[in-house]
Amino acid sequence: xxAKSRQTEVIVVTSGKGGVGKSTTAANxxxxxxxxxxxxxxxxxxxxxxCLDAILDLESRVVYxxxxxxxxxxxxxxxxxxxxxxxxxxxxxxxxxxxxxxxxKPEDMVRLVNELIAKEEPDxxxxxxxxxxxxxxxxxxxxxxxxxxxxxxxxxxxxxxxRVIGKLRAVVKTTGRQLKMHLVINKIxxxxxxxxxxxxxxxxxxxxGVELLGVAPQDMRVSAATNEGKPIIYDSxxxxxxxxxNIARRLLGDVIPLPKTxxxxxxxxxxxxxxxxxxxxxx
Amino acid sequence: xxxxxxxxxxxxxxxxxxxxxLLPTSPTAATAKKRLQMLKLQDRGTLTPRxxxxxxxxxxxxxxxxxxxxxxxxxxxLDNQDGRIAVIxxxxxxxxxx
Numbered sequence: 221x222x223a224k225s226r227q228t229e230v231i232v233v234t235s236g237k238g239g240v241g242k243s244t245t246a247a248n249x250x251x252x253x254x255x256x257x258x259x260x261x262x263x264x265x266x267x268x269x270x271c272l273d274a275i276l277d278l279e280s281r282v283v284y285x286x287x288x289x290x291x292x293x294x295x296x297x298x299x300x301x302x303x304x305x306x307x308x309x310x311x312x313x314x315x316x317x318x319x320x321x322x323x324x325k326p327e328d329m330v331r332l333v334n335e336l337i338a339k340e341e342p343d344x345x346x347x348x349x350x351x352x353x354x355x356x357x358x359x360x361x362x363x364x365x366x367x368x369x370x371x372x373x374x375x376x377x378x379x380x381x382x383r384v385i386g387k388l389r390a391v392v393k394t395t396g397r398q399l400k401m402h403l404v405i406n407k408i409x410x411x412x413x414x415x416x417x418x419x420x421x422x423x424x425x426x427x428x429g430v431e432l433l434g435v436a437p438q439d440m441r442v443s444a445a446t447n448e449g450k451p452i453i454y455d456s457x458x459x460x461x462x463x464x465x466n467i468a469r470r471l472l473g474d475v476i477p478l479p480k481t482x483x484x485x486x487x488x489x490x491x492x493x494x495x496x497x498x499x500x501x502x503x
Numbered sequence: 504x505x506x507x508x509x510x511x512x513x514x515x516x517x518x519x520x521x522x523x524x525l526l527p528t529s530p531t532a533a534t535a536k537k538r539l540q541m542l543k544l545q546d547r548g549t550l551t552p553r554x555x556x557x558x559x560x561x562x563x564x565x566x567x568x569x570x571x572x573x574x575x576x577x578x579x580x581l582d583n584q585d586g587r588i589a590v591i592x593x594x595x596x597x598x599x600x601x
Contacts, residue, residue: 374535375535375538375539375542378539379539379542379543379546382539382542382543382546382547383546386546386547413532415530416530416531416532416533417530417531417532418532419532419535419536419539420532423532423535423536426536427536427539427540427543
């Protein structure tokens with residue numbers, strides 16, 4: 221069922237648990253790729269709970285949504301494309317807010333992606349997946365050849381992510397599809413990691429066993445960016461925005477080193493633990 | 504433009520973070536990791552916690568028939584052995600008293 225794609229990278233951004241930053245990641249990474257001249261189509265597959273249009277401030281420009289293409293109200297995939305306000309080579313395909321996940325089947329998504337590749341020849345198609353592992357997830361994953369998993373360094377989010385990885389491995393096993401898998405750890409806080417209150421990068425990787433693509437810090441500016449409909453990547457002073465830009469660059473093959481730990485002054489902590497001043501955390 | 508106030512505030516936050524590092528904390532991240540590894544085994548395995556408890560009870564029953572074994576202290580847990588989920592049982596043998 222995999223979409224036929226020679227040059228187009230079809231990425232699905234997924235997580236299992238909601239609220240970890242899937243749509244923020246999808247939008248910002250899409251912008252990062254478009255910024256470097258790539259033609260990118262973002263598809264919001266979260267029917268009934270869409271949000272990419274609001275993140276990109278494009279809600280008033282959507283003419284047709286993908287459900288209308290499935291029902292035949294819109295007869296041409298190109299009419300679904302909404303050009304971004306700021307990036308000429310970035311396009312959004314929005315979905316319906318009143319229909320639900322059952323109205324879009326995995327085969328519909330594969331057909332949509334195949335037609336987009338044939339007619340529009342994008343470099344990247346990025347599918348923003350709904351939370352959960354039900355129909356919506358299956359539909360969003362169906363055309364993809366690359367998965368970006370987003371998690372937070374918390375028990376509930378990592379557990380949800382592990383469940384998704386299990387599902388994806390089963391898909392690979394039963395269908396023989398090629399699926400690249402990458403992990404983005406989002407909303408990590410240096411102080412909390414150092415204090416041992418939040419899982420560190422290595423902890424999350426040990427549990428999930430997926431290759432790391434990016435580590436985006438907890439950044440209060442993200443809310444303001446969403447408030448304004450101007451994605452965080454445009455805020456040059458934002459640590460999270462900078463990291464989303466780095467993720468885009470890594471996807472393009474740039475070598476940008478990733479940290480192994482997020483703890484601040486780790487050496488100092490180690491010295492204090494050696495001296496018995498700080499209690500060491502169990503390994 | 505970043506105002507002076509914001510710069511000072513950022514510095515203060517940095518200093519506050521530094522001081523906080525020096526204070527003893529009770530790290531819960533290690534607990535989180537252990538719990539996650541346990542949850543993962545439960546989520547990935549097909550043995551439900553109820554089935555696991557039942558298995559433990561039955562093994563205890565069998566062990567109780569053998570005098571040399573401390574059936575009450577029997578420990579049963581799931582573990583990951585080279586990518587395969589396994590039930591590991593620790594059955595304590597009573598120590599001989601001279």
